[in-house]
């Protein structure tokens with residue numbers, strides 16, 4: 001892919017932004033019908049690549065707007081190529097252009113049906129009910145039709161976005177088409193990155209139909225607020241190549257503070273994540289009784305044995321001044337409150353995870369507001385709710401953005417699709433991952449990896465946080481490919497980090 005085309009690949013837009021971008025194109029003179037012909041023509045070509053066997057019978061769902069218009073153009077082209085097409089068109093009132101296409105497909109003899117049952121024998125469904133113009137919930141008859149379609153469990157290709165999914169929030173509006181494949185038109189829409197929409201989107205693909213870059217930048221600005229991490233961005237954010245003349249302390253010194261007699265494994269896994277980052281020097285502060293265990297798992301790390309509480313948590317920390325980055329939390333238990341107070345006073349960038357976050361929630365999130373250097377919070381949903389109880393009823397992308405704004409921290413919101421927000425409004429999205437990571441210990445690996453990359457990086461902190469999350473997901477994907485979704489324990493995951501890096505280069 002050329003650099004020119006690739007630069008649109010990272011862009012993620014809302015419905016409103018997409019409609020403004022299209023609006024500029026139309027205002028400049030591009031006929032609406034010509035743009036539809038272009039976009040839908042590319043969809044039809046892609047469907048032919050995916051299903052080249054013309055004997056396949058295809059059902060096409062047609063909505064009232066331009067998504068329906070796209071679907072009719074696709075129906076026409078596939079019909080002319082010899083495919084057997086049946087159309088489901090439940091609306092009598094159509095937008096003018098869509099109506100014209102419907103007249104023509106009718107004249108070609110393609111059957112138009114008002115009930116979805118007529119499509120029951122079709123082997124493939126193309127969904128053009130609604131695109132980014134969906135503004136209210138699907139009503140009863142239509143919702144019933146969509147639910148019935150989902151029960152058939154046929155291959156479904158959705159045009160632009162699965163119909164019924166809100167383009168921004170990814171919420172299901174009444175009912176939504178469960179696609180096996182989504183062909184996103186022109187620019188990635190927000191919903192593609194929302195956990196709530198994932199089961200509906202299937203395999204997502206962006207089809208470029210030649211949107212002028214100037215129109216995109218005119219609406220989004222040169223530094224768009226929301227971007228997904230692409231391999232090109234990931235490559236440019238990595239702390240590579242290393243300078244030839246360097247030494248270990250110049251490649252970053254990370255202090256991990258983690259573990260307790262109850263949760264020893266969290267410290268080991270965070271250490272292994274840091275190992276995967278290639279950090280120059282790794283120190284790990286653990287309760288004194290854990291030292292021999294940590295030394296045996298991580299011979300390269302400097303293990304600092306800390307006095308421990310009666311319950312086996314870290315009671316006291318060494319001086320923190322010599323480290324580039326501190327990452328703190330995995331396996332601490334809630335008894336480590338005093339040390340969280342101490343790390344909050346530290347002058348370095350600070351990553352807080354797991355019990356570090358639970359203790360911070362108790363102390364109050366405002367505790368981080370006086371910190372001079374960045375604080376990075378890495379909550380999963382449960383931790384997020386404890387930290388930000390006032391953020392309710394928002395989709396994940398809006399929620400993480402609001403959390404960063406309220407707290408002044410960089411917030412990495414873990415999930416099936418992890419999202420990272422900077423207090424200035426910038427958001428990074430992680431496009432792919434694997435449920436193989438839904439497993440105790442995956443998050444500890446991320447904490448170590450993130451700390452280790454931050455210690456080495458010369459990039460802005462939010463970019464490094466994003467690349468850590470991206471590598472973590474990629475390592476999971478690669479491990480799951482080799483070992484199945486059941487084979488990605490923490491130690492395995494850590495070993496695949498390096499493979500994710502080397503494949504990127």
Ligand SMILES: NC(=O)C1=CN([C@@H]2O[C@H](COP(=O)(O)OP(=O)(O)OC[C@H]3O[C@@H](n4cnc5c(N)ncnc54)[C@H](O)[C@@H]3O)[C@@H](O)[C@H]2O)[C@@H](O)CC1
Nearest residue numbers: 035036039065066067130131132133134135136137138160
């Ligand atoms: N305008 C163009 O020429 C292009 C449009 N494109 C397509 O156009 C789509 C956007 O088209 P539109 O703006 O027409 O919007 P949609 O086709 O997504 O749907 C909007 C229509 O559905 C109605 N509607 C919304 N919610 C409804 C509900 N719950 N129940 C019943 N009716 C409902 C609206 O009143 C409107 O008529 C994109 O997703 C894409 O597929 C792309 O092909 C690019 C080119």
Ligand SMILES: Nc1ncnc2c1ncn2[C@@H]1O[C@H](COP(=O)(O)OP(=O)(O)O)[C@@H](O)[C@H]1O
Nearest residue numbers: 414415416433434435437438440441442443444
């Ligand atoms: N369904 C999923 N798909 C992709 N990634 C997931 C999924 N569930 C969890 N993850 C990832 O796995 C990690 C789990 O972290 P966390 O919940 O902190 O676990 P732990 O504390 O047990 O290590 C996060 O990076 C999260 O994004």
Ligand SMILES: [K+]
Nearest residue numbers: 130159161163
């Ligand atoms: K659709």
